[in-house]
Amino acid sequence: MxxxxxxxxxxxxxxxxxxxxxxxxxxxxxxxxxxxxxxxxKYGGQNIATILAGEIGSGSVYDALHKRAANGNFAGLRVGDYIDVPLVSASNVAAQQSVRFLLAHFDPYYQCGDSAKGHHIAFIASAPVAVAKTVTGMANDSYLMWNTANTNQGTADRKCPYPNSNLKAWETAFEA
CATH class of the missing domain: 1.20.5 (Single alpha-helices involved in coiled-coils or other helix-helix interfaces)
Structure with a gap:
């Protein structure tokens, strides 16, 4: 035509x-x-690195995403979009692996807590991460037990189970 x-x-x-x-x-x-x-x-998600390609420049997708989240700018992002994160053996994982993290929520805890939490994005792994056998609480050759006491309870000093868990201890290795 x-x-x-x-x-x-x-x-x-x-x-x-x-x-x-x-x-x-x-x-x-x-x-x-x-x-x-x-x-x-049926939404399969889009690669966040592709969505933010024009904003990444000489930085990384993580820098661009962090800047966007800090400013509360979620335009163009959708629940189900993803970022592929390479995990290396130094991260207490069984072997070098790539894990797809799915965007799960925008600002689930915005303005919550004693000191208000700012804008943020929550991600969830699309599959279990195989941890190294040397990690405290590892069970069944690659999975992390919640705690070695095999309960979901805290202690008298720390009543909240999550801060007391093997999962939190393992995640701390990624905070830097």
Missing amino acids: AQAKTLSVGGIGYEVIDDTARSNAQTALNNAEYNRQGQIG
Whole structure:
């Protein structure tokens, strides 16, 4: 089908193609499709590194994502989008592996706590991470027990189970 690109009036050509409108319409169409996929449980997610490619520059996807989250700018991101994180043996994992972390929530604890928590994004691993056999609480050759007492309780000093868990101790290795 032919497209009219210019309209001539009195011998003067006027461009009739509005690239901005076409771009906006395509973006709206894509977003509608992502929303439809989400509604029927079929949204496979997009790679966050691709979404933020224009913002990464000389930094990393983590830097760009952190900056976005700190500013409360979640535009273009959706629950189900993902980031592939390489874990190396220095991270107390069984072997070098790549784990896909799925974007699970925006600001689940925003303004919560004694000192209000700022904007943040919550991720969840899409599959279990195999930990090294040397990690405290490791069981079944690669999985981490909640604690070695095999209970989900805290202690008299620390009543909250999570800060007292092997999981929290293992996660602390990633905080730097």
